Amino acid sequence: MWTRLKSIRSFLTGRSGKIKAMCVESFDWPLVVVFGATGVGKSKLGVRLAAKFNGEVISADSMQIYKNLDILTNKIKDEEACGIPHHLMNLLEPWEEYKVGDFKSDALEVISKIVSKGKIPIVVGGTNYYIEALLWNVLIEREVLNSEVETARANVGVNLEEESLLLIPTNEAFALLERVDPISAGTLHPNNRRKILRALQVLWQTGRCLSSVHEEQHSHPGGSSLGGPLRFPNAIMFWLHADQNVLDDRIVERTGQMLSEGLVEELQKFHDGFTNEMLRTGKKLDYTRGIYQSIGLRNFHEFLMIPKENRGSNNSQLLYARAVEDLKISTKRYARKQKKWILNRFLRNPERQAMRLFGLDASNLDLWDVNVERRASDILSMALKSEPIPYPVLKIEDIASGSEKTRLERVPTKTKRVCVECDRVFVGDVAWTAHMKSRKHMKTANKRKRKAESQIDAEVTDKRVSVTIS
Numbered sequence: 001m002w003t004r005l006k007s008i009r010s011f012l013t014g015r016s017g018k019i020k021a022m023c024v025e026s027f028d029w030p031l032v033v034v035f036g037a038t039g040v041g042k043s044k045l046g047v048r049l050a051a052k053f054n055g056e057v058i059s060a061d062s063m064q065i066y067k068n069l070d071i072l073t074n075k076i077k078d079e080e081a082c083g084i085p086h087h088l089m090n091l092l093e094p095w096e097e098y099k100v101g102d103f104k105s106d107a108l109e110v111i112s113k114i115v116s117k118g119k120i121p122i123v124v125g126g127t128n129y130y131i132e133a134l135l136w137n138v139l140i141e142r143e144v145l146n147s148e149v150e151t152a153r154a155n156v157g158v159n160l161e162e163e164s165l166l167l168i169p170t171n172e173a174f175a176l177l178e179r180v181d182p183i184s185a186g187t188l189h190p191n192n193r194r195k196i197l198r199a200l201q202v203l204w205q206t207g208r209c210l211s212s213v214h215e216e217q218h219s220h221p222g223g224s225s226l227g228g229p230l231r232f233p234n235a236i237m238f239w240l241h242a243d244q245n246v247l248d249d250r251i252v253e254r255t256g257q258m259l260s261e262g263l264v265e266e267l268q269k270f271h272d273g274f275t276n277e278m279l280r281t282g283k284k285l286d287y288t289r290g291i292y293q294s295i296g297l298r299n300f301h302e303f304l305m306i307p308k309e310n311r312g313s314n315n316s317q318l319l320y321a322r323a324v325e326d327l328k329i330s331t332k333r334y335a336r337k338q339k340k341w342i343l344n345r346f347l348r349n350p351e352r353q354a355m356r357l358f359g360l361d362a363s364n365l366d367l368w369d370v371n372v373e374r375r376a377s378d379i380l381s382m383a384l385k386s387e388p389i390p391y392p393v394l395k396i397e398d399i400a401s402g403s404e405k406t407r408l409e410r411v412p413t414k415t416k417r418v419c420v421e422c423d424r425v426f427v428g429d430v431a432w433t434a435h436m437k438s439r440k441h442m443k444t445a446n447k448r449k450r451k452a453e454s455q456i457d458a459e460v461t462d463k464r465v466s467v468t469i470s
Helices: 002-013 042-053 100-116 126-135 146-158 172-178 193-206 210-219 244-260 263-280 302-307 314-348 365-384 400-409 429-437 439-469
Strands: 031-034 056-061 118-127 236-239 356-361 418-419 422-425
Touching: 002 146, 031 042, 031 126, 042 056, 042 118, 042 236, 042 365, 056 100, 100 118, 118 126, 126 314, 146 418, 172 193, 193 210, 236 314, 236 365, 244 263, 263 302, 302 314, 356 365, 418 429, 422 429, 429 439
Parallel strands: 031 118, 031 236, 056 118, 236 356
Antiparallel strands: 418 422
């Protein structure tokens, strides 16, 4: 195993000992990914594997990249890290933007440095779209300004820099997209502002339509309807999962632990320092950007706005209790969303390039060492020695419930349909089917039907009266 790592290091560094600008993307070398919902032991497994196999950890958590709020974002403690280096944590100020493309670029650079030291990079985190962007070629690279880009921008006729994009009303942005990229527009809901602006931004930055870029990605060997091929086809992926009821109980327990560790005091300090300064200077709090996206900040906002001397009031206590309950509910919803995302993006699509993804059941903490750590260690050891792995890769039927499996086996489409009765637009079969079966649609359709029948009856009556008179 170590001989192989030395050869990898030699390949990446060459005689000079410096990392080659070439790419980590084109060479067969070990990359380990540990992911899953909150409360399953991802950080613990990452540290154990790093200690056993001479590795370093790369955080794939969109909130842990920021400084502060260590309790809220569940950052690993120094004593838990056991001296294992952890990268891409505590780097940004709370107000700074950090996008998935930034993570991909930073992570690839860190991976190169780790491998150059003869170590194994171990990616650990719960931000699944970060992991997808790292493992698959799904992102659109910004291209150098050239004549083609300038021509495309001239054809658009509108400044689509990010600041200007935010000022364009959604209906106007969609109309513009229909003109410059009708194929992409045909797959988007007219009110899906984020995706509409993204499609326009791609055209502005690259000079190419988003639909054209997607078509090129899909046509590559290993590409699929979800994007391009695997960047690391021999990566080992471990999905730590648990029964939903067990996970819900752990989330409740973890919330109590966070409160006992000083969560409210941490939030108060953050609020006094950053939030109050933003409000004082007239800046609007945006809970969709930066660290403000963290589950918990929005939940406790009203409580934190109460002056400290009034915290003993009945209203204050009610707001506190509501914030705690909202935090639990929001975290449970997020855990379900994480599972749904993994099933949809990693396991659902049969045309997507096969990957070595292994499921580790973390439902029983008493058996965690056996079911999670020991199995992961066995798999990684065999992979590094290029030995056959007797454990089967995870399939959708192994993890999805009966109803989930039935729903997920349906091939997703982006067909756009218009409900004439309700005057609404739907994209995709799932949304359309749900609407057509909804009580609101049936009520509106029946109402329109009765109205149409009444009009026909009235017209027939008018004709009969006319004939009688004549």
